[in-house]
Amino acid sequence: MLYDCAVIGGGPAGLNASLILGRGRQQVILFDDDTPRNAVTQESHNFISRDGVHPAEFKKASYEDLNKYPTISVQRNHVVDIVPTASYFQIQTEKGQQYEAQRIILTTGLKDILPEIEGMHQFYGTSLFGCPYCDGWELKDLPLVYIAAYPHAFNSIKMVSNWSKDIVVCTNGKETISPQEKAILSQKNIQVIEDEILRLQGEGGQLKSIQFKNGNELHRQAGFISYKLQQAAPFAGRLDLESNGMGGIKIDPYGRTSRKGVYAAGDNAGGLPQQIVAAAEGSKAAISVLSDHVAETF
Missing domain, CATH: 3.50.50.60 (FAD/NAD(P)-binding domain)
Known part of the structure; x- marks a missing residue:
C-alpha cells in the first residue's frame, strides 16, 4: 500500500500531525518506537487542559483520539532508514518491514546529552x-x-x-x-x-x-x-536536508524542508521544547501536507 504520508515519531508533534492528516482523509501511517525525550518526566506542564498530566497518560489519550479514524494506521516500530525514489519514499523498519509513502513528516525530536x-x-x-x-x-x-x-x-x-x-x-x-x-x-x-x-x-x-x-x-x-542536544534520528543527513545552523532541520514557516515531500516539526526543527508548541507545529506541517496535496490534485 502506498500511504499518502508517513509520520516518523510519536511525540506531540507526530501525534497531532497524524490527527490532522487522518481527519483530512489522508491515508497516514505513524511510526512510534516509544522512546520519548521526556521518558524521565513525571508531570508535563504548560499545556492548557493537560497541565500536570503524566506523559504516558497524555499519549494514551492521544491514541484514543487517533483510533477514531480508519484513515490512521500506527506502527509501534523503529524506523532505520528512509530511501527516496522517483515518486515516493521507502521506509525501512528495524523489524525488516518496508512501507511506501508519498510524503514524510519527521517528528523524531532531539536527545538530551547530560x-x-x-x-x-x-x-x-x-x-x-x-x-x-x-x-x-x-x-x-x-x-x-x-x-x-x-x-x-x-x-x-x-x-x-x-x-x-x-x-x-x-x-x-x-x-x-x-x-x-x-x-x-x-x-x-x-x-x-x-x-x-x-x-x-x-x-x-x-x-x-x-x-x-x-x-x-x-x-x-x-x-x-545545562545539556547538549543532538538529533534523535539520522534522517536529516540521509535525506540531505538543509540545517538551520543550530543542529536542527531548516524549515519554512509551514514545516516544509529543503527536500520536496519532506516536512519536519517539533524539537528536531528547532522548536521550543514544550509539548503545546510541538503539537502546534505538527499541526502546521500536516496542514502543509494537505495544502500541497490539494494543490497537486485539484
Missing part, C-alpha cells in the same frame, strides 16, 4: 531538570544548584532566578561562565563554584548535596542543568 557526572541519571527528572519553564514552579524558592557543565548557560541561569533567588552555579571545572558573566552573577548574589564535581548525592530521586573532588560539599534541594 553531563557525565556520577549520580546525574539518579536525579534527572525528579529533582534535577533542564527546563525552568517546565519545572520552575515546583522548585520555587528552594535552594537550587545550576550545573553549568556546557557553554551558553548564562541566560538559563538568569531565567531560573525568576523562580528562586537562592542559586549556586557549579561549572564542574569547565570554563562555561565568562568573567563578565561571573561579575554579573556576583552582583546578584549568585555564587559560582568552579571545582570539579565528584558525585551528586541523595536518595529516592531527591538531591541533597553535591560533593566535589577537593572534598568540599554543597547542600542543595534541587536544581537545573
Whole structure:
C-alpha cells in the first residue's frame, strides 16, 4: 500500500500531525518506537487542559483520539532508514518491514546529552531538570544548584532566578561562565563554584548535596542543568536536508524542508521544547501536507 504520508515519531508533534492528516482523509501511517525525550518526566506542564498530566497518560489519550479514524494506521516500530525514489519514499523498519509513502513528516525530536557526572541519571527528572519553564514552579524558592557543565548557560541561569533567588552555579571545572558573566552573577548574589564535581548525592530521586573532588560539599534541594542536544534520528543527513545552523532541520514557516515531500516539526526543527508548541507545529506541517496535496490534485 502506498500511504499518502508517513509520520516518523510519536511525540506531540507526530501525534497531532497524524490527527490532522487522518481527519483530512489522508491515508497516514505513524511510526512510534516509544522512546520519548521526556521518558524521565513525571508531570508535563504548560499545556492548557493537560497541565500536570503524566506523559504516558497524555499519549494514551492521544491514541484514543487517533483510533477514531480508519484513515490512521500506527506502527509501534523503529524506523532505520528512509530511501527516496522517483515518486515516493521507502521506509525501512528495524523489524525488516518496508512501507511506501508519498510524503514524510519527521517528528523524531532531539536527545538530551547530560553531563557525565556520577549520580546525574539518579536525579534527572525528579529533582534535577533542564527546563525552568517546565519545572520552575515546583522548585520555587528552594535552594537550587545550576550545573553549568556546557557553554551558553548564562541566560538559563538568569531565567531560573525568576523562580528562586537562592542559586549556586557549579561549572564542574569547565570554563562555561565568562568573567563578565561571573561579575554579573556576583552582583546578584549568585555564587559560582568552579571545582570539579565528584558525585551528586541523595536518595529516592531527591538531591541533597553535591560533593566535589577537593572534598568540599554543597547542600542543595534541587536544581537545573545545562545539556547538549543532538538529533534523535539520522534522517536529516540521509535525506540531505538543509540545517538551520543550530543542529536542527531548516524549515519554512509551514514545516516544509529543503527536500520536496519532506516536512519536519517539533524539537528536531528547532522548536521550543514544550509539548503545546510541538503539537502546534505538527499541526502546521500536516496542514502543509494537505495544502500541497490539494494543490497537486485539484
